[in-house]
Amino acid sequence: MKNISFIFILLFCSFLMGSAYSENITEANTVNSTSNNNTTQKKFIADYTSLTISESTTLSTDASQTVNIFRKNNGTVTVESGSSIFSNGANSSNTIQGRTQSGLTVTNSGTISAGNSKAINLLDATNSIITNNTGGIIKSNTNTITVTATNDNDANNVTINNSGEIYAYSTDPAANSAAIKSEADTDNITIINNSGGYIHSNSGNSSVQQGSTVFISSLSNATLTNSGTIENKAGVNNYALGIAGSGVTVTLRDKGKVIGKINVAGSGHTIKLQHGAGQAYFYDIDEDGTYDLEDLDGNPVVKGSAGSIGQGGNEMLDETLSYKSLNMRKSLIRFKKSEAYLNQDEWGEFFTTFNKRKENKSTLRLGSKTASFGANIIEPISENKNFILSVETGSLNIAQGHDINKVGFLTGLHFNEVEIFNINPDLFILGGANYNKSDRNILTNTTTTGEYNITDLYENYEFLIGAKTNLNSLFPDLSLNNLSPDISLNFGYSYTPSHEESKYFKWEDKDIYNGSIALSDEYEIINNEKTNFYISWIADARSVLDENVQVFYVNGVKGSYSQNNDLKNELSLSAGLNYEYKFSKNNIFLMSLDGLQTSQHTRGIQANLNYISKF
16 A cells, blocks of 8 residues: 555656646747746647747756657747757757657757757758857757658758857767768758858767768758858868768858868769869868869869869969060150160169959959069160169969069160161060969868968069060051151060979969060150150050960879960050159159059059169
8 A cells, every 4th residue: 555655646746747847838939037937848739839038048958858849840949149948967868859840940049058969859850940140059969950860751851051150069989979960861951051150079980970070961962051160179180071872062162161071972962162263272082972073163173182273373474474564665665765865874763563453253363462663774785785674572462362472583685776677676675583482371171270371482484575666667658757656566475384382282384475566655745954744655455375274283183274265365554654853964853653454454553763863
């Protein structure tokens, strides 16, 4: 009799405790600062039930399934900023259990946490959406968000959209501790990690399925898009991303980072890269399965892992040649209009140049900024011959974190007049070299920061030649008199020997030839004993005449790049104001200011300064 009484009392107490632990809810429900039911399980017992946790309130139990949604469709759980849902026990799991249901929406701006595994468990779930907003945290010891199909049930059409933090914090190398996992037999799973989103784990488990920070599998179709950070904090030799099944598309975008190894198993997968035109990257990929690579910005990409290198200064070699030729031609104009030219005196000027180039993704025209400082010095050798020395130093800042610092020189001769077919043009011939120091920031899954700074030291050699005459010399029958402009033909050549960057990237040698035809003229505004003020202009049409395909290697895998045809031609217009003032017979000051506009959307300004003092 005593035993019967004891059992009855025990069952009665269990009933009371069970009633306190679980609360059946329907329709719209709120747990807030005035609620007295924030320690009971919320069990959805009808379709279209909603639960909102607000006013920095915590809904917390010491058991599993703090929110239990089983076979009830179109439920909604909202956790507002500062609020939380916990399953606190060390063995507590499935803080939000969304089992055998369709249409569940979970929106988190606060915290959802499980003491053991599965902060959100979508078991045999379909058409469900998990949104973790900026500032939101979803965490558990292991397997923080899981999508699983059992037996012949479906688990598909699930979207996980993260702008906050999702993580599994277990450091046990034997644990099954993904931050997000869609297991086998799931399909149409979409995972979006937005800019600022952070998904991480700390797993040294050597199994791809059990150790990956994000593991995504599918029967036929799934997508993962990353613009944030996916990291395995156990180290870059552990798995950050596992892909399995069939038809998974992974898109790595913008400045998004993957820190840790990538494994591809199964078949029919695609890895797309969209980090921006010119962005270099290298991803170490274990290739147990098959996949295609695609760079959505048009960068050349090579397989054997996944790598691409921005062409950087190589893509701009012909433009650099053209601008150097243009700079020298403008300098020679000022020299020939100076008193130093008439007196066969040494002449020189300092110049500083700023150019900005606009990016065009469709042609892989890289955006860049150029700043340089230099000097052009001309020393008469004879009445018809002048020695030229040009020295220049500057920086080229290319989009996507690539900087090149340069020091270079050109030297050669200028002839005031050369007899060629009775035209008698003036002519310059120059050759020289540039010494380049390159610093390039790449995206990679092989470092703990997701980035790597790569350096390079290399040189390139240049040759310029230009001949100019007046149109009257070519077409004397036109009788243009002093209104006719000058016309010039100009050619450039650049050679870059093979060179190798400090990590991953190697270049074979590069040759490029270009040519241009230009019209130019000067118009005097003031010309007297003290002052000479005139306007000058040059209209130049440049084209690449010949170049070899740029061959490069990414971690030993060969790739190639050919410049887009739209980049091989350029129209340039440069106009300048030139002012010369004589303080005295032996003291002359010259200043000029030139602007530049090109069809390749380069804008620039150049200032030149000259002061001559004779003793």
